[in-house]
Amino acid sequence: MTTENPQPQPLWQPDAQRVARARITTFQRWAADHHGAPAGGGYPALHRWSVDEPETFWEAVTEWFDVRFSAPYARVLGDRAMPGAQWFPGAKLNYAEHALRAAADRPDEPALLYVDETHDPHPVTWADLRRQVGSLAAELRALGVRPGDRVSGYLPNIPQAVVALLASAAVGAVWTSCAPDFGARSVLDRFQQVEPVVLFTVDGYRYGGKEHDRRDVVTELRRELPTLRATVHIPLLGTPAPEGALDWTALTSADTDPVFEQVPFDHPLWVLYSSGTTGLPKAIVQSQGGILVEHLKQLGLHCDLGPEDRFFWYTSTGWMMWNFLVSGLLTGTTIVLYDGSPGFPDTGAQWGVAERTGATLFGTSAAYVMACRKAGVHPARDHDLSAVQCVATTGSPLPPDGFRWLHDEVGEDLWIASVSGGTDVCSCFAGAVPTLPVYIGELQAPSLGTDLQSWDPDGNPLTDEVGELVVTAPMPSMPIRFWNDPDGSRYHDSYFDTYPGVWRHGDWITLTSRGSVVIHGRSDSTLNRQGVRMGSADIYEAVERLPEIRESLVIGVELPDGGYWMPLFVHLAPEATLDEALLTRIKQTIRAHLSPRHVPDEVIEVPGIPHTLTGKRIEVPVKRLLQGTPLDKAVNPGSVDNLDLLRFYEELARSRKRP
Structure with missing residues (x-):
């Protein structure tokens, strides 16, 4: 896929004053004086330096943000191997100590603003x-x-x-x-x-x-x-x-007064959960030091957050964005916690929360933006959003119509930051840069310290073409391990089995010749519903407990309008009928045992479920068929147990006129 128009016009461009006052501008000037960073060339030059000189860059980050090491590090990067990179060996610190530092200078100002469905902020x-x-x-x-x-x-x-x-x-x-x-x-x-x-x-x-x-x-x-x-x-x-x-x-x-245990840099901070297509959810372990320095960089430089800001991201504690939101405290920012439905009492509810809390950075999902657009919500007309400097979106790529709607309905001078990362690193590979223009349908740039590339199947870098999202050098917040993975094999197989020594994330991506990034959705079969990722195995485990279900197949399909279609295909046991009673039981089972978010949009009876020759359900090829990929390009016919079954799904996609 090539770029149709190599010179599109930006939707938004920061003015000179905004560029000058951005923290990333001040950081670049300081890093040039103290660490040999390029003084000119703007963000592209700074990013190039950050990936060419990772030890110098990350040391500069720790100095700039005054990271308190209670024991010194021997060097910044002891081992560059992936997996297994060793960051700041010998160092000791504590994440919570840094998160609470602002209490010394601003004890009576709000650290948290808690909002429930009454929409009254409680500091x-x-x-x-x-x-x-x-x-x-x-x-x-x-x-x-x-x-x-x-x-x-x-x-x-x-x-x-x-x-x-x-x-x-x-x-x-x-x-x-x-x-x-x-x-x-x-x-x-x-x-x-x-x-x-x-x-x-x-x-x-x-x-x-x-x-x-x-x-x-x-x-x-x-x-x-x-x-x-x-x-x-x-x-x-x-x-x-x-x-x-x-x-x-x-x-x-x-x-x-809190006592902060001084722990090694790579001491585990938290466990997040992702999920592949088989087995239990992956228990992803990230470190106190790795999260500390990655989130200081991401929030303090890319999101441009500081003590005068209020940071609101609609999230739940089951999503990595909650952990990311809490890390706003590291930059002395007041964080906004909203507990409730994103659309209560009406679709525009989140804009009301942003108004009531004086949010300067408002983060939400691309799906919510598109829901507001479809519902005819007018945020700027109905709310005072003068404090909002940036609206950021994640969970799925923000479609072009979402960019236009935010620009038209929230503000012409609005910084729109579509960001993309993952639970796996609890951060962003690409997204917000306060000093760069915003182009419709694109993320502004790869993040500092992230050697983001697009590769073809043979590991050749691509520009202006769709390829696999890879990261070719370690990031501090990459998992230190998975829990209960003593030999590291599950960790290795999750990211490093396709390109040895290189992180493959599972997204389709285009890096443009202008340096911006386009995300095209998942290149694997992980379900991503409203920003919450769940493996298909979780669905199968619940649904196939029902005696009427012989086997099932669930697919999540990203739609061009920003929507997400998640059908569940069921192969019924003999004598079973997909009637209203069984439909209700299927949905109730998923709702009760897994999550309301993962109730399928449709349940469709099929003559059978296709498998590989080794008996694994074929998910990615079916997803590609549903997105309109021809059968001969969606799958290797020699790897399938029943090609006629795949023809059934191809015909289903054609008859439904789905993408």
Whole structure:
């Protein structure tokens, strides 16, 4: 695929004053004086230097942001191998200590603004956040929590979740969380892998104007997690603590200064969960130091955040963007926590939250932007969004119509940042740059310190052509390992089996000759629904418990208008009928055992499910057929057990006129 118009006009261009005051501009000038960075050439020159001289660049980042090393590092990059890169060996630090530094200078200003579906902001000051973290960290230590122990949260996006994460990091424990709309099986598939010793939980949550009681799920989690030493009850719906559970208020009411455990740079900070196409979700471990320096760079330079900003991203605790949002504290920024439906009481609700909180950077999903466009929402007409400098989107590529709509309906001088990264690195490979123009349908540029390339199947770099998204040099926030992967084989096979020593992410990408980036969607079969990634195996495991279902196949298809079509194909058992009763049971099963987000858009009966010759379900070729790829280009016919079945899916795609 070549670029049709090599010289399109930018939709937006920062003026000279905006470029001059951007933190990345000041950083480049300082790095030129102190570390030999190029003084001229703007962002492209700075990016080239950051990937050509990674040790110098990352050392400059730690100096610029005044990272506090309590023990010195021997060198910046001890081993450049992927996987297995060693960052800042010998160094010790603490992530939570850096997240709470602003409390010293601005104790009475808000660190958090919590908003629920009433849309009234509730502030938590820096001093109070630090005090609660100190109190809870001391209580965790009293419960016997030690560095390396896992602490889990079954929590919505509320201040208590931030306190629990930071207290866990303060003691050197490893945080992990799931949102309370996850069913028990989905949570256990994740938490049982890491064997938590403490569980923070709510009694329920509010969403779409309704209360959802989760006490039965909590009972099941406590029963099925035998390593738990304590459960901490947060009464979001006002119910008393269950028997044997500790009360949140009692653990966070002391006036205790936090003690920050000094841990090695590569000490685990948290476990995030992604999912491939088979087996349990991958338990991805990222380090205290790696996340600290990557997020300082991403938030402080690319997102241009500082103490005067308010950072709102619509997310849940089951998505890496929640962890990314919490890291806004590292730059002294006030972060906005919204707990509720993105479209309650109406589709434009998030714009109301941005107005009420004075958000300067508002992050959301591409799907939400497109939903607002289709619903005829007029954000700037109906809300005072004068504080909003940037609207950022992720979860899926923002379609061209989304760029135009934001420009027309939010502001002509709006910085639109479509960003792309992954749970796997808890950051962005490409996206926001405050000093570069914005072109419709494109991400502005690869991120600093990210050697992002597009490769053909033979590993040749491509420009202005679609290829595989690869990263050819290590990033500090790449996983230090997967949990329960002692020989590293699952980690290796997830990213490094296609191009040895090079990270292959699983996205189709174009790097333009102007230096911008276009993301075309997944090149694998991972489901990406509203920014929450889930493997097809999770769906199969739930659906195929039903006796009427012989086998199933689920596909997620990115649509040109920014939508996402997720059909579930079912091969029924003999005598079974796909009637309304069975349809209802299929959807209820997925909703209860996995997540409401992963209920399929349609359930379609098929004569059979195609497989490889080794018996693996064929997902990516079916996805390509549904996107309009001819059969001979979608699959190698010699690898398929029944080519006629694939012809059925090809004809289905043609008859539905789907892309």
